[in-house]
Amino acid sequence: MSDMTKEDVTAMILSAKKTAGMTWEGIAEKIGMSPVWTHSAAMGMNAFPPKQAALMVSTIGLPQEAESVLSESPTKIWEQAVPTDPCIYRFYEIVGVYGPTLKALIQEKFGDGIMSAIDFDMSVTRVENPKGDRVKVEMSGKYLGYNSW
Amino acid sequence: MSDMTKEDVTAMILSAKKTAGMTWEGIAEKIGMSPVWTHSAAMGMNAFPPKQAALMVSTIGLPQEAESVLSESPTKIWEQAVPTDPCIYRFYEIVGVYGPTLKALIQEKFGDGIMSAIDFDMSVTRVENPKGDRVKVEMSGKYLGYNSW
Amino acid sequence: MSDMTKEDVTAMILSAKKTAGMTWEGIAEKIGMSPVWTHSAAMGMNAFPPKQAALMVSTIGLPQEAESVLSESPTKIWEQAVPTDPCIYRFYEIVGVYGPTLKALIQEKFGDGIMSAIDFDMSVTRVENPKGDRVKVEMSGKYLGYNSW
Amino acid sequence: MSDMTKEDVTAMILSAKKTAGMTWEGIAEKIGMSPVWTHSAAMGMNAFPPKQAALMVSTIGLPQEAESVLSESPTKIWEQAVPTDPCIYRFYEIVGVYGPTLKALIQEKFGDGIMSAIDFDMSVTRVENPKGDRVKVEMSGKYLGYNSW
Amino acid sequence: MSDMTKEDVTAMILSAKKTAGMTWEGIAEKIGMSPVWTHSAAMGMNAFPPKQAALMVSTIGLPQEAESVLSESPTKIWEQAVPTDPCIYRFYEIVGVYGPTLKALIQEKFGDGIMSAIDFDMSVTRVENPKGDRVKVEMSGKYLGYNSW
Amino acid sequence: MSDMTKEDVTAMILSAKKTAGMTWEGIAEKIGMSPVWTHSAAMGMNAFPPKQAALMVSTIGLPQEAESVLSESPTKIWEQAVPTDPCIYRFYEIVGVYGPTLKALIQEKFGDGIMSAIDFDMSVTRVENPKGDRVKVEMSGKYLGYNSW
Amino acid sequence: MSDMTKEDVTAMILSAKKTAGMTWEGIAEKIGMSPVWTHSAAMGMNAFPPKQAALMVSTIGLPQEAESVLSESPTKIWEQAVPTDPCIYRFYEIVGVYGPTLKALIQEKFGDGIMSAIDFDMSVTRVENPKGDRVKVEMSGKYLGYNSW
Amino acid sequence: MSDMTKEDVTAMILSAKKTAGMTWEGIAEKIGMSPVWTHSAAMGMNAFPPKQAALMVSTIGLPQEAESVLSESPTKIWEQAVPTDPCIYRFYEIVGVYGPTLKALIQEKFGDGIMSAIDFDMSVTRVENPKGDRVKVEMSGKYLGYNSW
Amino acid sequence: MSDMTKEDVTAMILSAKKTAGMTWEGIAEKIGMSPVWTHSAAMGMNAFPPKQAALMVSTIGLPQEAESVLSESPTKIWEQAVPTDPCIYRFYEIVGVYGPTLKALIQEKFGDGIMSAIDFDMSVTRVENPKGDRVKVEMSGKYLGYNSW
Amino acid sequence: MSDMTKEDVTAMILSAKKTAGMTWEGIAEKIGMSPVWTHSAAMGMNAFPPKQAALMVSTIGLPQEAESVLSESPTKIWEQAVPTDPCIYRFYEIVGVYGPTLKALIQEKFGDGIMSAIDFDMSVTRVENPKGDRVKVEMSGKYLGYNSW
Structure with a gap:
């Protein structure tokens, strides 16, 4: 073993x-x-x-x-349904507050579907700013339209 | 009333x-x-x-x-700790899978702190792609370093 | 309203x-x-x-x-994380018991990825059987391989 | 021990x-x-x-x-009521979205009852498709009608 | 409506x-x-x-x-995963305490399988007893053996 | 230790x-x-x-x-509020579906009270049946009427 | 209705x-x-x-x-598994902190069993005390020993 | 360590x-x-x-x-929000059923406040009774009135 | 009504x-x-x-x-065990991160006990600060030492 | 390792x-x-x-x-969404009871925003008092106003 x-x-x-x-x-x-x-x-x-x-x-x-x-292919497991670490929680909070907005705008621009979290990429960059530098997170995923059959 | x-x-x-x-x-x-x-x-x-x-x-x-x-200032409430709508869930999944990564890279680039979800902005755009158009989500928030006192 | x-x-x-x-x-x-x-x-x-x-x-x-x-595009919400109706619960049970198996065989046949639940279709048919007729459920979804970038 | x-x-x-x-x-x-x-x-x-x-x-x-x-007869235990691995979650999502539909069609075709998850079999196959190969999952279970007594 | x-x-x-x-x-x-x-x-x-x-x-x-x-076929829903009414809770407690025992004895007497809750019947009777009358609950369900395929 | x-x-x-x-x-x-x-x-x-x-x-x-x-007197602990093993779950399901019925019939036959899970006994037997043998579970507990004082 | x-x-x-x-x-x-x-x-x-x-x-x-x-016989339901009202929470806290102690002393004095919550009575009285009056809660329930059969 | x-x-x-x-x-x-x-x-x-x-x-x-x-001062932790051991559960049940009653009578006798679980004592005694001995639990805690400021 | x-x-x-x-x-x-x-x-x-x-x-x-x-004496109920509104969540987060610290320092300064949330007062003030004004929250509660008896 | x-x-x-x-x-x-x-x-x-x-x-x-x-930057994890230790619970209770009040007063004094839990400091002091010494907790965090963009 x-x-x-x-x-x-x-x-x-x-x-x-x-x-x-x-x-x-x-x-x-x-x-x-x-x-x-x-x-x-x-x-x-x-x-x-x-x-x-x-x-x-x-x-x-x-x-x-x-x-x-x-x-090897991993099995993706996270223990905390609501993450407690403040840095991670803020992203959870963004999904809570802006989730319906992301959905509404994806529908307006693409139709009835989702952004893939599998065919997906993301980056984190530091943007200088005189009022305090900013964290920039960019993510992109393939649009997948719901099938009707 | x-x-x-x-x-x-x-x-x-x-x-x-x-x-x-x-x-x-x-x-x-x-x-x-x-x-x-x-x-x-x-x-x-x-x-x-x-x-x-x-x-x-x-x-x-x-x-x-x-x-x-x-x-009026809203009270921000969401009912589902884990959202069920597939379009919103995919963003929850991204936080689950990549949350520790976002934290590690913010620390590497800025130090011990977080990206603010209050001094924050976000956009959604459609990016044309021959293999299927992509949803691009960009978010930026002010970096806030933990205080020590 | x-x-x-x-x-x-x-x-x-x-x-x-x-x-x-x-x-x-x-x-x-x-x-x-x-x-x-x-x-x-x-x-x-x-x-x-x-x-x-x-x-x-x-x-x-x-x-x-x-x-x-x-x-209109629906917001897909289900109230019960674990469904109580026996007919629906049995499908939940199948996911609990055979979920890791479905994952292992998809990886063996396709590589590291998932079956889409968006580009997806399903049917239910009745199959006659002398020992008691059977419910046949067929589902098919597009294979989506994880992106690495 | x-x-x-x-x-x-x-x-x-x-x-x-x-x-x-x-x-x-x-x-x-x-x-x-x-x-x-x-x-x-x-x-x-x-x-x-x-x-x-x-x-x-x-x-x-x-x-x-x-x-x-x-x-030996196993005791079937799964730890996560809602699975986090994306490959397994998609099947959970299908039960959430289509559970009431599976129930309605089973009733229409058979009467008031369920598909057994015990007298049950399942297969996973790869279906070639020019737009991207598809995962096909077929399951069949004996129909069990509710007893009235 | x-x-x-x-x-x-x-x-x-x-x-x-x-x-x-x-x-x-x-x-x-x-x-x-x-x-x-x-x-x-x-x-x-x-x-x-x-x-x-x-x-x-x-x-x-x-x-x-x-x-x-x-x-009409009902959708069977119960709101409380753990029932609070003392009369119902006692039955929940019996499942918690004696569940593994019921499983072990069903396996010993029948093999690897379950008692159906669909092809099922139950009765409640009052049994006189000088030390205090007793509630007798009898349930019977068809044995279903796990399929191997 | x-x-x-x-x-x-x-x-x-x-x-x-x-x-x-x-x-x-x-x-x-x-x-x-x-x-x-x-x-x-x-x-x-x-x-x-x-x-x-x-x-x-x-x-x-x-x-x-x-x-x-x-x-020694045991401390009775079960980890899963809702059991996942199919054999045990079916008994949980019976409590969910028939709990209010057990309560109503106990009240009709005895008055306002419960069946004790402490002064309690249970048996499991195999009942032969041409359509498939059946699991018979018999439980009996002392009736306890609510006190008013 | x-x-x-x-x-x-x-x-x-x-x-x-x-x-x-x-x-x-x-x-x-x-x-x-x-x-x-x-x-x-x-x-x-x-x-x-x-x-x-x-x-x-x-x-x-x-x-x-x-x-x-x-x-009529009531169905006893409480919505909050953990009560939030401070006055009620304190009693919940007492069960959390002293529950194992109550169990140990009941076993020491009576044997393996419980205090009935059905054949049960309770009182609340005010006890004068120069350091601040005290709430006295007295509860008594019939001892029920576990059956072995 | x-x-x-x-x-x-x-x-x-x-x-x-x-x-x-x-x-x-x-x-x-x-x-x-x-x-x-x-x-x-x-x-x-x-x-x-x-x-x-x-x-x-x-x-x-x-x-x-x-x-x-x-x-040393302990950190008081209990793992089960709802205790499963029958002896401890009965006390949890009493808080569920009689919690609002305890609150109402404390308010009637003392005013708006609580019974302290800190400045608190408790005893367990055996009371002989021809119909079956009884467990007597007596608890007393200092009344604490809500401050208004 | x-x-x-x-x-x-x-x-x-x-x-x-x-x-x-x-x-x-x-x-x-x-x-x-x-x-x-x-x-x-x-x-x-x-x-x-x-x-x-x-x-x-x-x-x-x-x-x-x-x-x-x-x-009238209120029954204090809050629906969300973990509050979602960002302004209230931050206070919840402070309790999560600094709860053990508050406990350790109360013990060091007072002994084994708690700060009362009943004999309690609180204020919120605005403190001017050239780097951005600050919210000051002051709370004070009577120290209550655990009773031993 | x-x-x-x-x-x-x-x-x-x-x-x-x-x-x-x-x-x-x-x-x-x-x-x-x-x-x-x-x-x-x-x-x-x-x-x-x-x-x-x-x-x-x-x-x-x-x-x-x-x-x-x-x-090293810590990952801040707490296991209990609702803390059980009485000393820590009282702070959780304060957030439950006074959370909406803290929010309302922060809005009245500052506008729509929050008190930062990152740019944050806190102290605990003992305040002598003839009716019983008091625990004083002072916290201050930078006000962060919601961005609109």
């Missing part, structure tokens, strides 16, 4: 990253992916394609066995 | 909008605000500044009493 | 269907759609395309105002 | 399957059962009949003690 | 029963069914077969329209 | 029972109690009277220390 | 009590019962025996129809 | 009490406190004053380090 | 306050109480002492019947 | 603090921060700035590796 798990590999990555003083942006650049996707896959919330898994192993210095673990 | 409530005014707006064949984008343009904010305030989730309240009354053709109601 | 709602139209449909002794299969045939989709749209869980909305109004004998209501 | 549990055997199967590069479809063929049932029983959600338990032990290379464990 | 609902008919039955001083046992006898089933169907939790619906209308003195309502 | 717990003794019983190929019915007969009570007490949900504890130790072959553990 | 309900009668009692400036203690004395039981029955949480129902109608000045309503 | 915790000390007390055949009443007498308070403090739900901590160590025969642990 | 309720009076106060352009601070001054308490009592979360009830009726211009309603 | 975690460091601090007989006030003074912030950061709910991390290591006598751990 001593097989390496995604949790094990995540712990190794966090430990090596701290020791080496790397950043997520730096790791992302080395494996040729975006920082959002790289962090999420390193946390075990996305699967590394073979090439990126290999790069990850060499970049971070992981044992060889980790490579196949990084490529 | 016959005072007009925010719910009453929201219903009037939806009814008038349907009759007049207006769009949220069109209404937003008339009152000089963005579509996201305009829809959200019309739903009673944000308060109209006086000038916009007056423009809303004239644009939509609401009774005069609605003007002060539109300017 | 006397606008007709999707709930109103659903009640009219149920009442007219009972009076006229129609079946869902019969209604579906008249509007040229499948029984599953027709029932679901009549319940206000899907939007009728314009042509089907018009056919529905004439088939069932609804007031003209209902036509546009049938075409 | 060192008795082997169903969880232990599931872990052994997953480990051996990975090492041997087997697929669920391949294992299923070897033991003469369907892939859905085989995976589910391997996960400890169904009990292996004696013959299949013996075949499983020889096919996968499990210790002899595992044979009787595979044949 | 003035169609008669199952709730309306339940209220009529309760009112008429009180006025006429009838008992559930008496009503059950008149329609030729058991008291448990009769009460449950009168509460809208089971559907009356046509003959019993007609007998119910004549026995209780209900309007003719009630007959078809009594025959 | 190495004291033997009820969980330890339950595990010993299950292990010894499996090795010896005993049944619950067989064990129950040896200690002179019913199978339902015996299983439930072996699971740690009821306390063994001294004589039965001694018989249990000799019948199963438990260490002497287990005797006093078997006699 | 205009039958008088227990809720109606509770409202009548509260209104008449306020108008007449009565106290619960006063009403209790008039009907010859304790204040705790009287209030609880007036709230619809206990059933009035015929004599007390008649006295209640004459004491409070209720319409004659109320008499039979007061005698 | 090997510091002794309140849980450790509770386990030592339970083990020593069993070995020595002591009762809670006996231990309470030895340390000069009531049985309710003694049990609750031994469970880690109350803090021992220095003198009682020392007496507890000598009475039970605990290691010296336990003395300071017994005096 | 037409008695005036606390909800009715709250609605009257809000309506009259809006018409008259009063502030909570202004109303509080007129009745000689603090703004926090005044608002809370006007919302029906605290009871007005007779003098303040009379002043409230004359200040706001309420019907005479409202005076006694204002003096 | 043997990296030191925030939980490890919290345990070391608590152990060293106990051994050395330090107080939170004393530790806070040594590192030049307030007691509230110091305790909260020591519990792992806030991040130490580098200088304070170094002071903490020398003041408490922690291993050098702890310094960087103290500076």
Whole structure:
């Protein structure tokens, strides 16, 4: 039962990253992916394609066995239906307050459907601002229209 | 007890909008605000500044009493801790899957803090794409660093 | 505030269907759609395309105002996170027992991704069987692979 | 207290399957059962009949003690009333949106009753499609009519 | 929207029963069914077969329209996942305390399967006892063995 | 902290029972109690009277220390407010559907009160039936009338 | 559907009590019962025996129809699993903190069993105390020992 | 990290009490406190004053380090919002059924306020009764009136 | 059943306050109480002492019947265990993050006990600050030490 | 996987603090921060700035590796949506009872917005009082007005 798990590999990555003083942006650049996707896959919330898994192993210095673990499809689980960490909660709050608005505008611009959370990408950037710098989050997902049959 | 409530005014707006064949984008343009904010305030989730309240009354053709109601501070309530509508759920899912990633990257770029959901703005746009058009959601909020004292 | 709602139209449909002794299969045939989709749209869980909305109004004998209501995009809400009705609960139980299996086989056959519940169709048929007839439910949805970026 | 549990055997199967590069479809063929049932029983959600338990032990290379464990009746437990993994959630969503429709059509075709989730079978297949391949899920269960007494 | 609902008919039955001083046992006898089933169907939790619906209308003195309502398939909903009424809670407690025992003995006597709650009947009787009379509840349901396929 | 717990003794019983190929019915007969009570007490949900504890130790072959553990009063805990195992869920469903009926008939036959779940007994039997054998569950509890004071 | 309900009668009692400036203690004395039981029955949480129902109608000045309503067996429902009112919450807190203690001492003094909440009585009294008067709550219930069979 | 915790000390007390055949009443007498308070403090739900901590160590025969642990302020946590053990549930039920009554009588006798659960004491006694002995629970807490300012 | 309720009076106060352009601070001054308490009592979360009830009726211009309603003890109920409104949520978050800290410091300064939420007062003030004005909330409650007995 | 975690460091601090007989006030003074912030950061709910991390290591006598751990950004998690410890619950209760009041007064004094829980500070002091000393909690946070865009 001593097989390496995604949790094990995540712990190794966090430990090596701290020791080496790397950043997520730096790791992302080395494996040729975006920082959002790289962090999420390193946390075990996305699967590394073979090439990126290999790069990850060499970049971070992981044992060889980790490579196949990084490529496994994860089961995405979060424990808190309502997250308590203030940084994450604010995004939950935005969904609560603006969810119906996002739906209404997607319908107005596209028709009856949704933005995919699977065929999806996201970025986080820092925008300088004299009144205080701003966090900019951009997400885009393919529009999927409801089927009628 | 016959005072007009925010719910009453929201219903009037939806009814008038349907009759007049207006769009949220069109209404937003008339009152000089963005579509996201305009829809959200019309739903009673944000308060109209006086000038916009007056423009809303004239644009939509609401009774005069609605003007002060539109300017009242709302109590923001959502009933479903986990939203069921698929279009809104996908955003909840994104917070579940990518919440820890958003937190990690905000910390890497700014330090220990959060993106404000109060000093905040958001837009929804349609991006043409040969493989299927995409919904683009951009949000920005002021970075707030934790105080130590 | 006397606008007709999707709930109103659903009640009219149920009442007219009972009076006229129609079946869902019969209604579906008249509007040229499948029984599953027709029932679901009549319940206000899907939007009728314009042509089907018009056919529905004439088939069932609804007031003209209902036509546009049938075409509106619904907000899909269900109250019970765990359904209590035995007929619906059994499907919930199947998701609980076989959910990880469905996930494992989709990954084995397609890769890391999901079956869309939006680009989706479903049917229910009766299969004769000497040991007792069987309910056959067939669903199909487009495979969506996770994006990496 | 060192008795082997169903969880232990599931872990052994997953480990051996990975090492041997087997697929669920391949294992299923070897033991003469369907892939859905085989995976589910391997996960400890169904009990292996004696013959299949013996075949499983020889096919996968499990210790002899595992044979009787595979044949034990499982207690079926799932932790998340609402599953978070997107692939599993989509099936939950289908039950939420289409549950009342499944019930209505079962009643129309059979009378007042349910589809059994016990006398039940299911398959998952890949259907090629130029617009994107589709996941097809077929389930069938015995119709059980409510008793009146 | 003035169609008669199952709730309306339940209220009529309760009112008429009180006025006429009838008992559930008496009503059950008149329609030729058991008291448990009769009460449950009168509460809208089971559907009356046509003959019993007609007998119910004549026995209780209900309007003719009630007959078809009594025959409709009900949607079985209970609001409290854990019932608070002490009389009902005790049965919930029995399921909590003895649920695993019922499961173990059904498996010992029948194999891997369940007792059907659909092909099911139940009775309540008073058993005289010098230390205090006892409530006897007898339930029986068809054994359903899990399918393997 | 190495004291033997009820969980330890339950595990010993299950292990010894499996090795010896005993049944619950067989064990129950040896200690002179019913199978339902015996299983439930072996699971740690009821306390063994001294004589039965001694018989249990000799019948199963438990260490002497287990005797006093078997006699301790248990704290009855179940983790799942709504049980997921299909065999146990069906009993939960029966309480949901027929709870108000059980209450109404107890009141009709006894007055305002409850069936005790403490001064209580239960049996499970197999009833042969050409259409499929049936599980029969009989429970009886002392009627307790509400006090008024 | 205009039958008088227990809720109606509770409202009548509260209104008449306020108008007449009565106290619960006063009403209790008039009907010859304790204040705790009287209030609880007036709230619809206990059933009035015929004599007390008649006295209640004459004491409070209720319409004659109320008499039979007061005698009906109530269904005891509380909406909040954890009560929010501070006065009620403190009793919930006492159960949380001292529940295991109550259980341990009942077992030490009586054996394995419970205090009945059905064959039960309670009083509330004011105890003068120079450091601040105290609320004294006394409850007593019949000891019920677990049956073994 | 090997510091002794309140849980450790509770386990030592339970083990020593069993070995020595002591009762809670006996231990309470030895340390000069009531049985309710003694049990609750031994469970880690109350803090021992220095003198009682020392007496507890000598009475039970605990290691010296336990003395300071017994005096630490506990964090009072209970896992089950609704307790499942029947003995504890009955007290929860009493709060559910009689909570509003306790509130009404406290207000009638004292004014708008609560019974303190902090400046609080409780006892459990056995009251002989020819119809079956009764559990008597007496609790008293300081009345605290709401402040207005 | 037409008695005036606390909800009715709250609605009257809000309506009259809006018409008259009063502030909570202004109303509080007129009745000689603090703004926090005044608002809370006007919302029906605290009871007005007779003098303040009379002043409230004359200040706001309420019907005479409202005076006694204002003096009634309220039942304090809040629907959302976790509040969604961002302004109220932030206070909930503070309790989540700093709750254990408040407890630790109260113990360090006072001993084992709590801050009363009954013998309690609170104020909200605006503090000017060149980096942005600050909300200052001051609360004070009587220290209550746990009783040992 | 043997990296030191925030939980490890919290345990070391608590152990060293106990051994050395330090107080939170004393530790806070040594590192030049307030007691509230110091305790909260020591519990792992806030991040130490580098200088304070170094002071903490020398003041408490922690291993050098702890310094960087103290500076890491924490993920703020609390398990109990409704806290059970009476001392913490009272603050939750205050948010429940006075939350809408805090919101109303913040709006009256500042406009539509919130008090920040991020740019935030808090203190706890003991106020002597002849009727019993009082706990004074002062919190202040930057006012953040809702953006409209």
